[in-house]
Amino acid sequence: MEESKKILTMSVGEMPGYGFDCECGRHHSVDINKILSGKGVLDQLPGALEEFRGRKILIVADDNTVLIGGNRVKEMMDGAGFDTELLVLPDHGYPVLLPDEETVGRLLVHTSDDTGLLLGVGSGTVNDLCKIVSYKMKLPFVIVGTAPSMDGYASVMAPLIVDRQKITYPAHYPYVIVTDTDLLNTAPLVMKQAGFGDVIGKYTALADWRLAHKIKGDHYCAVTAELVQNAVDDCVANMDAYFGGEPDAVLKMNDTLLLTGISIGLIGYTRPASGSEHHLAHFWELDAIANGVEHPLHGNSVGLGSIASAEVYKIMRERFEEVDAVSPPDPDMLREIYSRAGMALTPAELGIGTELFRRSLNNGYRIRPRYTIFNFTMEHGMLPEIADAVTGIMCGGAK
Numbered sequence: 001m002e003e004s005k006k007i008l009t010m011s012v013g014e015m016p017g018y019g020f021d022c023e024c025g026r027h028h029s030v031d032i033n034k035i036l037s038g039k040g041v042l043d044q045l046p047g048a049l050e051e052f053r054g055r056k057i058l059i060v061a062d063d064n065t066v067l068i069g070g071n072r073v074k075e076m077m078d079g080a081g082f083d084t085e086l087l088v089l090p091d092h093g094y095p096v097l098l099p100d101e102e103t104v105g106r107l108l109v110h111t112s113d114d115t116g117l118l119l120g121v122g123s124g125t126v127n128d129l130c131k132i133v134s135y136k137m138k139l140p141f142v143i144v145g146t147a148p149s150m151d152g153y154a155s156v157m158a159p160l161i162v163d164r165q166k167i168t169y170p171a172h173y174p175y176v177i178v179t180d181t182d183l184l185n186t187a188p189l190v191m192k193q194a195g196f197g198d199v200i201g202k203y204t205a206l207a208d209w210r211l212a213h214k215i216k217g218d219h220y221c222a223v224t225a226e227l228v229q230n231a232v233d234d235c236v237a238n239m240d241a242y243f244g245g246e247p248d249a250v251l252k253m254n255d256t257l258l259l260t261g262i263s264i265g266l267i268g269y270t271r272p273a274s275g276s277e278h279h280l281a282h283f284w285e286l287d288a289i290a291n292g293v294e295h296p297l298h299g300n301s302v303g304l305g306s307i308a309s310a311e312v313y314k315i316m317r318e319r320f321e322e323v324d325a326v327s328p329p330d331p332d333m334l335r336e337i338y339s340r341a342g343m344a345l346t347p348a349e350l351g352i353g354t355e356l357f358r359r360s361l362n363n364g365y366r367i368r369p370r371y372t373i374f375n376f377t378m379e380h381g382m383l384p385e386i387a388d389a390v391t392g393i394m395c396g397g398a399k
């Protein structure tokens, strides 16, 4: 087998430490020490952290995740003779804990000279906070995932809210990732839907990547794209079992989330995991934060964003051969998948008003300097017209 293709046959648990020279001209590597993914793997945590014995381990959780796993992790580590401290970050009145300057600061002041490891127990926010603070402090961090809600566990990037902007900072991989399906399976439906939306959003992310390659000559790696595409297709094939809580399907979904995170580290940029659907999701999220209201979970917004992007693609591919050539997903195919998952098909279902939705279509591409179908549409002077058309399709009213 060609060296480049070997990774396509590996399980996520086999990937840590693996590296290869790829046909795309780059060297790819997975710089994670260990991934423990599967049923009951939380029990292996103390054994995996042996080298931190004798140093202070700061366990970080929020109001929810301390109950789901934080207390248990503390008990387990103390029972195994480790020196630990538990820090619970309260949400201070905002509906959810935000990964912003204030929370980063709170975590920072609780780390001390003798802290040897940050051990996060949580999902998106706790993971991002521990990742960025440990990176800045030059400390390793370990994450125990509590929900299959997003693809950030295995990602080197840390999205934070700074100056009310959502900025994705480069950081580092966790030393160990622990995703125990017994724990993940207790996550509420909305978090399982969010993880699913983050996975299905890869259809438009991959189309945007191919488009940027075709139109702008951006670097593209066919092996990484195939790796992600195969995993996403697999999740769609197993979606009913996943939502039914079958442990094997939950494991597969979680491994796909880990894999898409890993794909970012493989290639050194976020293209395989994030495109225009993420720009739209970030736009809505920032609007909600600016207004002090709760926003949908990241992955649920990404799901809706992928329908909107696919609608733009649908119009543009009929007019431009080069857009058709990148094989974008059909919006009705995505709707069929999301409706089987019980997820939002319209902005209204996520509390996104018609004007905000239209504004996001017109301006979402400004969030990141990264070429997508929205940039293509804008460059052809068609964005306002297409934004109106897609708003009509998705919010009702005149088409």
Ligand SMILES: [Zn+2]
Pocket (backbone or CB within 6 Å): 022, 023, 024, 025, 026, 028, 221, 222, 223, 224
């Ligand atoms: Zn490559």
Ligand SMILES: [Zn+2]
Pocket (backbone or CB within 6 Å): 150, 151, 198, 273, 274, 278, 298, 302
């Ligand atoms: Zn995402």
